[in-house]
Amino acid sequence: MEYKEGFFCESKDFLINIQNCEQVMREIRFTILLFILIITFIIKQSIGSVKKENKNMIQKLADVKLNVRPIFIGLIHQYRYEGPCRFGQGEELEKDYDIMANMELYKQFKEDVKKHMPEEVNLLEPIYVERDDWFLSREEMFEKMAEGIENVDFYLFSFGIGRGDIYVEFAQRYHKPQAVMPYQCCEAAVNTSAVRNRGFEAYAYRNWEDLTVHMKVLRTRKVLASTRVLLASRFNSSRSYSSSDNFVDLNYVTEKLGVQFRYLNVHELFDQLHMVDPASNPTLPGRKAYNITPEDMIEIEKISDELIAGADEVRMERDMVISSVKAYYLVNKLLDVYGCNAFTIPCPDACSTRRLNEEKITFCLTHSLNNENGIPSACEFDINALLGMTVMESLSHQAAYMGNTNAVMYKDGKMIPLQGFSDEDLKHITDERENLYLTFHSTPNRNMHGYGKEKSSYGLAPFAYSGFGATIRYDFSQDAGKEITLMRFAPDAKRLFVGKGKVVAGSGYDRVNCDEGVFFAVENQEDFFYKQINFGNHMIITFGNYVKELQMLGECLGMEVVTA
Known part of the structure; x- marks a missing residue:
């Protein structure tokens, strides 16, 4: 192969003369420079965009929400009988009636909670659990109630007789603020006293209006902590x-x-x-x-x-x-x-x-x-x-x-x-x-x-x-x-x-x-x-x-x- 004086370029099976080579190099340099300018422009625009997005990015306390998790605890009687823990007659003593009644109560609970929660509350997805009349406290029930607990500020429970022990154990296990919903016959005094006297935080309310005010108060406590x-x-x-x-x-x-x-x-x-x-x-x-x-x-x-x-x-x-x-x-x-x-x-x-x-x-x-x-x-x-x-x-x-x-x-x-x-x-x-x-x-x-x-x-x-x-x-x-x-x-x-x-x-x-x-x-x-x-x-x-x-x-x- 004959080498000409000066720089040469080789491409597979032929040589490009030096004039063509210099032209190619100029085009390459121009392309690289153009690429650098485009990238620089994009970066500057991105930085400017980030600055605009970050402007006034103070996390204001007005944006703080109280995360509330409603929990309904149902009770299903496995057998037909009447006594101190169960009243009724006819089909009211059937298991299917219990299932139907629990679903109706759960539906009403969800509607009441949604209606009365103030705008300061972020209402989380309600959870339904149930036990039967063996009164067993199964581990999977607590695991379900505690799902996403790290994001929950407050638990609002609805339940009746024969389930207060679950409420108390939940407080003992998880140490989260919790309450019994309004108008729960007997359960407010029974279980609030049980939890409080064990050194944990629990509340009860005469009516939904009191609960609404208290949600604002608990949210204010969270605001302070934020x-x-x-x-x-x-x-x-x-x-x-x-x-x-x-x-x-x-x-x-x-x-x-x-x-x-x-x-x-x-x-x-x-x-x-x-x-x-x-x-x-x-x-x-x-x-x-x-x-x-x-x-x-x-x-x-x-x-x-x-x-x-x-x-x-x-x-x-x-x-x-x-x-x-x-x-x-x-x-x-x-x-x-x-x-x-x-x-x-x-x-x-x-x-x-x-x-x-x-x-x-x-x-x-x-x-x-x-x-x-x-x-x-x-x-x-x-x-x-x-x-x-x-x-x-x-x-x-x-x-x-x-x-x-x-x-x-x-x-x-x-x-x-x-x-x-x-x-x-x-x-x-x-x-x-x-x-x-x-x-x-x-x-x-x-x-x-x-x-x-x-x-x-x-x-x-x-x-x-x-x-x-x-x-x-x-x-x-x-x-x-x-x-x-x-x-x-x-x-x-x-x-x-x-x-x-x-x-x-x-x-x-x-x-x-x-x-x-x-x-x-x-x-x-x-x-x-x-x-x-x-x-x-x-x-x-x-x-x-x-x-x-x-x-x-x-x-x-x-x-x-x-x-x-």
């Missing part, structure tokens, strides 16, 4: 310099309620507010963080403009609103990153860094927007209040409000001033004032009357006199006469305070700072005060009466409930 709190801290991981009444032991709170706590340094948070190279943050040098991006700023400005456009009154500059919305947006990015669904940050601890002043932000708007979007969010690193908001937002399907809660006292016929509140705020009130209370904070929101409803009217005003720190302003006077429920966990996490009142007036809509709140009347101010001082300052306020639900929650959490 709560993962992002704590942005500076000096201390369990309290701030304005929240000495915080939980004494967060580890105990985790053990008792299932709440998990995750931590973030406030300076790392502040650094990530800046739209800079995410690896250039002073607190995290060289580590790529989650700083605000140009794409984020587009959304931040959109949210800000919507807030401004929807407000009845705006008493601050647009750029100051944007600064506060930026803080809200970053917090939500970090909630997603840390796998959390609740948030709190200290006030004086963060304020004294001077960085709130430098960044022109407060977290008031963050808390307001979080709560109205189903993310519990509390001021001043108050973890007790945060979990109280978690509870009330779960029970009521309304965004909660929290604030400093003080008795309104008088001297020489005039109200003793509380911060910016004075007798001037009560000049339109003509009713007796002996039992007045005041709760104030600049963190109301637009969904205090219900998620999914039309948002309440509001204004926007600064927290600081210098014009920064956006706050929602809400006039509680429009709610005069409405009933409210107040609650707070005790610092020892062993007791629960529950109060009720009626809105009398609002104040502070036209002011700044924390001077915004609600006056309300309680039944007995003295009783309320001397009970409240065992629980703490910030009370959670929710429209409506939820005293019964909170008493039931206290029972299933093993907490003493103190009412006022």
Whole structure:
């Protein structure tokens, strides 16, 4: 074979001349380059799609469902007879009649359960088992009842005489919350007492309405156990310099309620507010963080403009609103990153860094927007209040409000001033004032009357006199006469305070700072005060009466409930 000077290509039994070879190579290189460009484009599109899918992927507590498994235990008599365990005459004493009657009862049980379960419940497929009048407890029966037990939160049983031992043994074996359905003659008292006095969790109900309420309560317990709190801290991981009444032991709170706590340094948070190279943050040098991006700023400005456009009154500059919305947006990015669904940050601890002043932000708007979007969010690193908001937002399907809660006292016929509140705020009130209370904070929101409803009217005003720190302003006077429920966990996490009142007036809509709140009347101010001082300052306020639900929650959490 003759070799020509230069490069050559060989293909089976002939040679391609060098010119053709170079042309082929150019085409190959072009094809490879085109392929690389296409693959790169596809990857970028995929990443963008994933980012879009992951955006706002916080696992909200509103999505938590209580998984309920109905179980019907039938009884089939094998022989024809009558006596203390069986009544009837004629065909009613036949085995076939038992089979037919059990099927009818099972059908009715399924219909009743489906009809009365609230939307908070994920109703699992019912299970039917039966025994005969040998009263044997066969292993396959328990295996069937326990199918998928790892996904079940609560069991609701229907059965009659001669089957209570199965109910008791089920509790002893599996240690799951369980109950007897309403209107089961005798079985409620017999078997609930039997299970409870063996140290296991069991319930019974007078009627379906009580059961419906209790399902919401048990779902709230599951919500607490599904709560993962992002704590942005500076000096201390369990309290701030304005929240000495915080939980004494967060580890105990985790053990008792299932709440998990995750931590973030406030300076790392502040650094990530800046739209800079995410690896250039002073607190995290060289580590790529989650700083605000140009794409984020587009959304931040959109949210800000919507807030401004929807407000009845705006008493601050647009750029100051944007600064506060930026803080809200970053917090939500970090909630997603840390796998959390609740948030709190200290006030004086963060304020004294001077960085709130430098960044022109407060977290008031963050808390307001979080709560109205189903993310519990509390001021001043108050973890007790945060979990109280978690509870009330779960029970009521309304965004909660929290604030400093003080008795309104008088001297020489005039109200003793509380911060910016004075007798001037009560000049339109003509009713007796002996039992007045005041709760104030600049963190109301637009969904205090219900998620999914039309948002309440509001204004926007600064927290600081210098014009920064956006706050929602809400006039509680429009709610005069409405009933409210107040609650707070005790610092020892062993007791629960529950109060009720009626809105009398609002104040502070036209002011700044924390001077915004609600006056309300309680039944007995003295009783309320001397009970409240065992629980703490910030009370959670929710429209409506939820005293019964909170008493039931206290029972299933093993907490003493103190009412006022």
